[in-house]
Amino acid sequence: MTEHEALIEVQRALEEKYGASRVIREPALGESGISLRPDLLVFKDEERTIPFLAIEYSSLSTPHRRTEDIEQVRRYVEKTGAPFGAIVSEDLLYIFRIDQNDELIEVPVSEYPDIGDEPSAGPQPIGSHEIFEFLVARIRDQLRVRGHQQVSKEFAQQLYRKYEADRESFTVDIKGSFEKDIVSLDESIQQRHESYAPDEAPIDSHVLRTVFSVFSNYDLASTSLDIRRKIVDETFMGDFFDREGEKFTTPPEVAKRLVELLDIADGDSVLDPASGWGYTLRAANEYTDEVVGVELNRGVNNTALFFNDLLGKSGTYVTADFLEMALREDSQALNKSTTLSTFAGDGEDSTRPHLAAEFDRIVLDPPFGGRPELGGGPSEEVLEYIDEGKRVQLHEAFLSLALDRLADGGRLVAIVPTISLVAVRSAWLRKKVVQDYNLRGIIELSDAKLFPYLDSRFSLSVIVVDNHGEPTNEFTGVVCDEGSEDELSQAVAQVKNNEGQRIPVKGGSESLLPSELLGMEEAQRALHDRFDNVAPLEEVATQIEGGARRSGEEVEPYEDPSSDISYLKLSADLYEWTTRINDDTPVADSTDVLIGLKGTPGKVYHPGEKVVASSNWAIIRFDSEAEAAVYAAYLASQMGQQQIESMGRGATIQYIPLRRVGDVIVPLYSDSELKDLVEEVQKRRDEYHDEQRDYTAVDFEGVF
Structure with missing residues (x-):
């Protein structure tokens, strides 16, 4: 709905309540060349001689707009003598009277007043959750003018003191004994709650004084419980603290x-x-x-x-x-x-x-x-x-x-x-x-x-x-x-x-972890349905260990195939890096399978020659090259990857704990079955031109 359409809706509502003869759109007010044009003005009489309610429609979208529109309505009320003013937006109806004898302090009204109504004296309940959030926005606006960018840290605690004043019907003298009055309120709270700590919310605070000023004519304690719930659930638990703390x-x-x-x-x-x-x-x-x-x-x-x-x-x-x-x-x-x-x-x-x-x-x-x-x-x-x-x-x-x-x-x-x-x-x-x-x-x-x-x-x-x-x-x-x-x-x-x-x-x-355990259970059920005999990988392999940890100074570019041994990083090609080896260096060969643990977990590699795997690989050792080739293909297949993925960890960098690799369930094969499977695995590798021996790049569907 556009602002023009919304204003027409407001005008219709006013005409229905007061009669069309009492409502006028954008009347020209002012003297000596000063022009004031409220969006709508309601009169007490049908002759339109006694102003009653001045209204401004506002988006309230910025601190400047909120401040300017409120001041504009105050000027309308002061100029016309109308007892009531109002700010209306798509979500808000903020109606108030101006106490001319008290420095134009706003006194809220909960709904459009009837002709002849006298404005109620004293603080009033907050009429809606939208009114509360509007008042909070006004507090923000006023504090920003004073250079206070953060309101949330102490706002709720200071509002607590205002609530206590309302609860006890205690009048706080903002200009006189303000600090003494606040101390009395703190003592009142402490009588009910021993753990209340008044020192956490300073008395000499612009936030405190602004809260009492803006809420001076509102009574939190008499506000309906439904609105108070929304204050807690939607303001404090919602956007208010999302932005500030x-x-x-x-x-x-x-x-x-x-x-x-x-x-x-x-x-x-x-x-x-x-x-x-x-x-x-x-x-x-x-x-x-x-x-x-x-x-x-x-x-x-x-x-x-x-x-x-x-x-x-x-x-x-x-x-x-x-x-x-x-x-x-x-x-x-x-x-x-x-x-x-x-x-x-x-x-x-x-x-x-x-x-x-x-x-x-x-x-x-x-x-x-x-x-x-x-x-x-x-x-x-x-x-x-x-x-x-x-x-x-x-x-x-x-x-x-x-x-x-x-x-x-x-x-x-x-x-x-x-x-x-x-x-x-x-x-x-x-x-x-x-x-x-x-x-x-x-x-x-x-x-x-x-x-x-x-x-x-x-x-x-x-x-x-x-x-x-x-x-x-x-x-x-x-x-x-x-x-x-x-x-x-x-x-x-x-x-x-x-x-x-x-x-x-x-x-x-x-x-x-449910996702891991349920994923493993599902994969195991599928395995038991498909194969007669299965076992954990740690019972099939002869050994499972981690790769070699090397610093940047310990690796060099691979140059001489006759002397260099490839150092296989998880994200690098086979013949890209080399490193020195000693008696303690874990070296993998064609009887081993490598599974990626970190970065791209689950990547499966079957070396065709001796390589030094980085620490981001798990080395799974088997008795024969045929056995290694078949289980490499199985681990790279959908059934193997499903289990490996269920073991994944990490929100930013995915990894698989080395200790969990041995828990992967695999089928058991006889020697003759291994021989047949090796031929099929090699056939699939040839179809994919697998020169890097990255088995996860090969489609082994149907092999197992």
């Missing part, structure tokens, strides 16, 4: 699904060890009042408290380091109450909050990354307690210590980096999950769409762990390829109802 929350739709997986009963105690803005716990609040959140960042916790008050939610929130709290209390004999209290002792610990011994349900979306060797991971004390070396990452420490807090019969649902399901360094954690607990299910989120503020290359998964005292034999595995909310909802139902594919657990430290 971090989100300290699990995405709302994901949080709801995590809580659904928890299967909370009334009265269950629920812990979130990294509660952030509290969205997940507020979702849990729909089922139980016994929710406890722990958050290290005091400003983030302040925002969580604000959102809870705004939405009428309960719960106990504390600002602390969960890892340190859990560590300190490991030796404490605590009861199972979910109420956070303080130590009864003297000294520094007397003011430290502590956790109950166990919780019925734990939901965890932990902080990721933080490599200890770079100073960003768990503390030395936590690493010593976990006792799994120095490479334990932050999310792993959170998950491990959270599991320690899970009550008998309880359930934990956690978001984890997908790499934790397969990485060697995380094997200790997988072992703990499947041997000490019962792994109920894993939902692998192949696409990061549900986490828009994360790097799209960062893959996440959801794990569901029960504490039933029995080790895991199998679990439900689901792979979400699309990354949509509907797909996640369906996956949650499959895990809850045990309707997904059941995946056996081979060993405590083995891979738990």
